[in-house]
Amino acid sequence: MTRGETDFDPEAPEQREIGREMVDQSTGLGSVAAHLYRGEIERVTTWRDRLDRTTDWAVTVMAAILVYAFSSDGTSHAILLVGMLVIAVFLGIEARRYQSYDVWRSRARLLQENLFANALDPSAGVERPRWRAELSEDYRNPAIKLPYREAVGRRLRRVYLPLLTVMLGSWFFRIAAYYPDQTWLEAASLPGIPGLAVMGSLIVGYGLAVGVAAWPRERQAKGEVDETNYGEWKS
Template sequence: MTDENAEEDRPKKEMDPGTIGAIAHLYRAEVFRSTHWRSRLDNTTNWAVVTTGIALSATFSNRDASPLPMVLVGLLVTVFLIFEARRYRYYNMFRARARLLESDFYAPLLLGKSSSTNGTWARMLADDYETPHYHISLVRAAGRRLRSNYSWILAIQAIAYFGKLAIHPVPLTEFSQAFERAAIGPVPGYLVFLAGVVFHTSWIVFAIVTLRLDKRYRKKRKSPMQAI
């Protein structure tokens, strides 16, 4: 008989008030930690929004202003996305623990069902505390944050950049003029323009690919803690 079968065959011991109180405090701690990391996610998004706003102000301050700030802010927003993806992995871990307690501990209690530390949820939670690990990869985390927030920021950045080329210093009369205005020092405008197209196409493709990875992963997941 395996250890798992032996554990399942053991009579379930009902939780005493002290154990329930300890788990309640544990739940409060996990909610606090998930809330803390959630606020850190919001901070990173705010940095991206503020820097984009500053770049917009600098670019459209006058008709002779360079569109270069809009190019640089696209790179800076990408850095913020990587920071936020790393923070999201922590948030995801703590939120998964809190969600498991909500669905497998508190929900049965509210329905008048008995709870036991011999349940599957208790073993999963104990394993996660004994060997802490991320529940989501950095790539999938970046994809989620990109689809949730950063796709809109990057879309605004792209529209503002091409809008700047189209109207300043005077409205375009020929498309070739856009290449002239996009030039950055010795770098030809057509190369800058091409780099922008490749950059924005890349994040769109990345968002689609990671969405498919998320869907595939959810179908194959083995633990409800990995659903968050």
């Protein structure tokens, strides 16, 4: 019998109620699902650790640059500009890792909201009627589900926009405190680059980061705790 000729219908009530079956009777499927879920959670934890390590490195490098930038009067303010570029590089790396992290997290959430939640309270039914077919297709053809722009925006909101704000504020403070006898444009200049170009680039870059972080979009990331949902749960 070929795959197309099988009697399996993921939308059939008896198939959708697999969560009820897990608690109503002893089956091998329950054991398999438990091991499957344990493996997915382990992958989620591994990728979560990779995200944390990227953030740790970004914070460590930023702290080192800030200490060096304010260690002496002779240190150029360009080191703070380099620090912002380094943070942007870490942001790009972490956004890619976040996309991979979302692959495993989305699978774990699909099991949680349709299998285990239904096993605990079958009266509520499943959240996604075709969840078994969706999960099967994802195992056959795994793919990135989260757009890169949303991954960048989420990491900006959670981590990197505050880091960039600290670096930008430190740069403005150093310009104001360490060059009292010069105008802002004179103090901001670099060899071969006028101060207006430096300040303009900073303002445009920071504005772009704020825009990406605040841009309204439909939520694609699956499984993260959302503040609005938390408020509804509390009420």
